[in-house]
Amino acid sequence: MSENTAPATADIIVKGCEVVTLDKDNTVINDGAIAVSDGRIVWLGTSDEAAGISAGSVIDGRGRIAMPGLVDAHFHTGQQLLRGKLQQIARKRPLKQPVWKNYLIPFESCLEPEDVYLSGLVAYTNMIQVGTTCFAEAGGPHPDEMGRAAMDTGIRGFISLSTVDQSETIGADVPQNMLMTHDEALERNVALVKRWMDNDRVKAWLSLRQVIVCSPELVRDVIVAANDLDVKLHTHLCEGTYEIDYTNEKFGMRPTEWLYSLGLLSHHLHCAHSVLLSPREVDLYQEHRVSACHCGFNNYSIGHPRLIEMWRRGIDIGLGTDGPGAGGTLDIFQVAHVARVGQQAINSSAYHQREPISSEELLRIATIGGARALGVLDSIGTLEIGKKADFLLCDTSRMDHAPLYDPLFVAASIIVGRDVETVVIDGKIVMKDREMVSIDTAAIKAKLNERLPVISERFEALVA
């Protein structure tokens, strides 16, 4: 099995697990072993072949599946502490639309830098506990604090700044502290990217919240900056009917067509949702390698997302949670399961589509798709020699997992985030047997108890 001979030593060796590599052949190594050194996978083989390797840490993988860590390709760190709050408000009075402009941005405006750090600690710990090893932040307040929390929890990620320079259009006014001038927005975005450029595990992207809250000049200049810096730019595109109406009325074109007319489409654009796409817009995504993110828990309330069509056409698309303000859970396994059912409903019933949409295909989108959409497939997304060691060990010992004929099927269809026991990111064990190694969770909980009432009170006063 092994492509090279087993090394004499390694930093970490995992033995006895079913290794689901998700390589191009979907190789599964029964009773397999993974050797890690200097943050990378240096060898893969069977436990027998690994017998002679001596390692600093030896992990017993028996009764477990090893698989690549999942990627959350669209996340909002600043909304972590909003989980369940809107549902609570909605029980008393109807919510105003669009929710993101009336509640989500106002909530973020209530956060001090320390609160964003706390949100990051909670969010990234939550992610690690459900098997997510890499995330892309959509853009929120105080992004350096997100970066600090990502460094401390041990997760891999891309942070970014909430970027808004026009408040009119629809819904509530954007709170003053979330609003910037054109120059300030451009400067702060570029400076953020430069501050994190030399960090290997946590980097920064540029961001535009959505075209309806960013002036055409800012849209142009931030995208040009992304091209100059050779870095991705995170935005929400073709997410709402109001947004399609906005560009149609203002520019006579749909959002993607408008960006195309300005010569701004490229692989530097990462566009969450991308649901309300015309056939022409899907073509533009493919031709210009625009990447996308399918958020399974809310995309189906927007329209008919064409995830499988886009994936099979080779468009760079991954899965995302859109943060806990949207679907509640940060479990990408669950997002994949929901997305499969949604895609079956849309594709299969529409024209008796016989080609199956399998859970294995969705698992590949959640790992390889996410890594490719974030521009990092050469270093993460599969278990292969030379890649960064970002992987999970998932429990398969319960009746819920049996029988284990096919580990790939179990990984894709049965396992959910709470089955994840041990997580390795960048060659470091960040969670072992469900206990966080990188961070003190009791201290995070204590801080939460102190800050949550303050943040909550501020928010309620703002949206009353």
Ligand SMILES: [Zn+2]
């Ligand atoms: Zn979002």
